Structures are given as structure tokens and as C-alpha cells.
Amino acid sequence: MAKKLFNIAWEEFSALPLVEKTPYLMQPDGSPYHTLFAQQFDSVLLDKLAALANEIRAIAKTRIGAEYLRQQVTHKRAMLYFSQPSSRTFLSFVSACQILGVPVGEVRDTSISSEFKGESREDSVRTFSSYFDLIIMRTPEKGLAEHMAWVISNSDRPIPIINAGSGKDQHPTQALLDIYTLLRSFDRGGGLHDKTVVFCGDLLRGRTVRSLSYLLTNYPRIRQIFVAPDPLQIDTDVLDILREKGVEFVQTDNFRSVIPEADAVYMTRMQDEWDNYKNESAAIDTSHFKFGLEELALLPPRAIIMHPLPRRDEIAVAIDDDPRAMYWRQMRNGMWIRTALIAMTFGCERRIHDYYCHNN
Numbered sequence: 001m002a003k004k005l006f007n008i009a010w011e012e013f014s015a016l017p018l019v020e021k022t023p024y025l026m027q028p029d030g031s032p033y034h035t036l037f038a039q040q041f042d043s044v045l046l047d048k049l050a051a052l053a054n055e056i057r058a059i060a061k062t063r064i065g066a067e068y069l070r071q072q073v074t075h076k077r078a079m080l081y082f083s084q085p086s087s088r089t090f091l092s093f094v095s096a097c098q099i100l101g102v103p104v105g106e107v108r109d110t111s112i113s114s115e116f117k118g119e120s121r122e123d124s125v126r127t128f129s130s131y132f133d134l135i136i137m138r139t140p141e142k143g144l145a146e147h148m149a150w151v152i153s154n155s156d157r158p159i160p161i162i163n164a165g166s167g168k169d170q171h172p173t174q175a176l177l178d179i180y181t182l183l184r185s186f187d188r189g190g191g192l193h194d195k196t197v198v199f200c201g202d203l204l205r206g207r208t209v210r211s212l213s214y215l216l217t218n219y220p221r222i223r224q225i226f227v228a229p230d231p232l233q234i235d236t237d238v239l240d241i242l243r244e245k246g247v248e249f250v251q252t253d254n255f256r257s258v259i260p261e262a263d264a265v266y267m268t269r270m271q272d273e274w275d276n277y278k279n280e281s282a283a284i285d286t287s288h289f290k291f292g293l294e295e296l297a298l299l300p301p302r303a304i305i306m307h308p309l310p311r312r313d314e315i316a317v318a319i320d321d322d323p324r325a326m327y328w329r330q331m332r333n334g335m336w337i338r339t340a341l342i343a344m345t346f347g348c349e350r351r352i353h354d355y356y357c358h359n360n
């Protein structure tokens with residue numbers, strides 16, 4: 001169980017740098033209890049999660065193995081509290097829970113929950129904790145998952161919280177599935193080091209890029225290239241972290257010039273749901289920040305194309321069948337890494353590992 005956050009006031013806790021918050025969020029064996037931000041994960045933990053995800057997907061291939069997995073966490077229930085739209089994250093978490101036998105409940109529209117009657121978020125989350133043993137939450141507010149983790153850890157029924165996307169800030173489980181995809185893709189290419197990752201699109205408001213950029217700092221000599229129109233370039237706080245960690249990075253608006261250097265191209269869509277006033281994003285010329293057949297011709301043979309999805313027109317459908325297009329597999333990887341995360345949160349990774357060793 002995590003060290004409860006009883007001994008620290010919210011004001012003090014929230015002012016800590018993310019890395020100093022991490023010890024409060026982890027279990028004694030180093031597994032995550034609350035999963036709130038990418039800074040909780042180092043390469044040892046990432047490799048452990050990826051290995052567990054690989055074992056789970058191998059076990060799930062047979063009916064008997066799938067039945068074994070379904071018996072693992074039947075005594076726990078999960079609440080999916082999504083007050084922001086989602087397809088992949090929501091459905092992959094539901095599937096992950098089903099794989100482990102975790103029954104789920106959901107609130108996806110706060111206009112039909114008691115928040116509509118004026119109930120506070122704190123009371124809503126405490127209500128969920130009366131019925132469930134895990135809260136998986138997506139919110140448009142930066143830092144809300146963190147605050148709720150503090151609230152619930154100081155209640156008489158502390159339960160883990162997983163951040164499934166918070167504001168423009170963090171999407172840690174997307175970053176986990178992105179790292180898992182990179183690890184799998186480069187497994188035979190010497191591993192995830194000495195690689196160049198090109199991020200392209202709306203980097204200012206894309207929380208997946210922020211979380212993944214940080215996780216990549218766990219691996220040696222990963223160069224990061226940020227390609228965006230000026231108004232959508234990556235924020236300075238991300239660059240400050242890269243400087244502090246000695247990570248080489250480049251900012252440019254010339255996409256085609258950097259594609260030949262890429263081991264992975266990570267495309268993102270325009271995040272215009274964050275526009276401050278109506279349609280301001282529409283005035284930004286994004287025509288040079290799209291991946292089509294001409295860009296594909298510039299991509300090295302062993303490089304991969306990623307996208308957290310959903311996409312609009314920034315990746316042409318015409319390249320979907322190219323073996324380097326990884327985004328559909330990337331999405332499916334999300335189900336397996338989230339299953340591994342839930343298994344680890346509830347402490348059943350050892351049992352799963354032993355079963356894998358005896359049966360595979």
C-alpha cells in the first residue's frame with residue numbers, strides 16, 4: 001500500500017516538484033499505487049511493466065490462459081470517471097479490467113451524475129470510493145487527478161487513482177503505451193537508445209507529447225525533434241527538463257528536412273478543443289505538418305510512424321498499410337500495458353509471472 005498522504009498538507013504537497021511527489025504515490029515494492037504523471041516511471045519500472053504486458057498477452061492467447069487471467073482481480077471493482085471525451089483510453093481500460101476479471105462502473109457525463117446537482121468533485125470521488133476499489137479518471141482540469149489522489153488518500157477509504165488524461169498537462173498511461181510500442185518496435189534493432197524521435201503537430205497543447213517526452217529521458221541518448229508551427233511549438237517547461245537532463249533536442253518548422261533522421265515519427269492532431277476563443281486554431285497554417293505519401297518516401301526503412309489517435313487529416317489513410325505505420329498496433333498495445341498497470345497496482349504481477357513461466 002502507498003504511504004498515505006496524511007502527514008502533508010495539500011498546499012505543501014502540491015508545491016513539491018513532481019519527482020519529489022513520487023515517493024508518496026508508490027507501493028513499498030516500487031510499483032505504482034496512484035498513477036498520476038510520467039515522472040513516476042523510471043526505466044526499471046517501464047521495463048517491468050513492458051515485460052508483464054508481454055506475459056499477459058502471451059497468456060491471453062489460449063482460452064485456459066484467458067480464464068486464468070480473468071480470475072486474478074475478481075475481488076476488486078473499478079470506476080471509470082471520464083468527464084472528457086474518449087474512445088481508446090476508455091475502452092482499453094474497460095478491456096484491461098475485463099481481462100483481469102475486474103467489474104467496472106462508469107460516469108462519462110457529469111450532467112447525469114450528482115455533480116449536476118452541485119456535488120463537489122471531492123464528494124463525487126469519495127462517493128465512488130464507497131463502491132469501488134480503483135478510480136480511473138479523465139478530466140479537462142490540469143492537476144485534478146493529483147488533488148483527488150490526495151483527497152482519497154486522506155479519507156477513511158483510500159483507493160488508487162489512475163490518471164487517464166488531465167487537462168493539457170499529462171496523459172501518463174498513453175506515454176506508457178507509447179514507450180511499450182517503442183520498446184517492442186526496437187527490440188530487434190538494439191533497444192530503445194541512440195534513437196531520434198520526431199514529434200510533429202500541436203505540441204503546445206498535446207498532453208501525450210509532454211508525458212512521452214519525459215519518459216524518453218529514461219533512455220540513453222534519445223534525441224528529440226519538435227516540429228510545429230510557431231504558435232504550437234512545445235512549451236518551455238518541457239525543454240527546461242530536457243536541458244536539465246542533458247537530452248539533445250531540436251525545434252524546427254521544417255518537417256520534411258528531419259524525416260530522414262527519424263527512428264520514430266510521432267504525429268499529433270490539432271488540439272482545437274483548447275482554443276481560448278472560437279476557431280483561433282483555424283488561422284494557423286498546418287499544411288506542412290502532415291504525413292502522406294511524399295513524407296513516407298523520406299522515412300528510413302526501419303523507422304516507425306506513431307500517433308496517439310484520434311487523427312484528422314495529419315496522417316493520410318493511404319499510408320495505413322505501410323509496415324512502418326504503427327498506430328493501430330500502438331492503440332492495441334494500450335490495452336495490454338494498461339492491463340499490466342492494473343495488475344501491478346493490485347499486486348498480482350508475481351502470480352502472473354509464475355503462471356507464464358510454468359505454461360509458456
Ligand code: CP
Binds near residue numbers: 088309
Ligand atoms: N489517445 C487517446 O487518449 O485517445 P482517446 O481520446 O480516444 O482516449
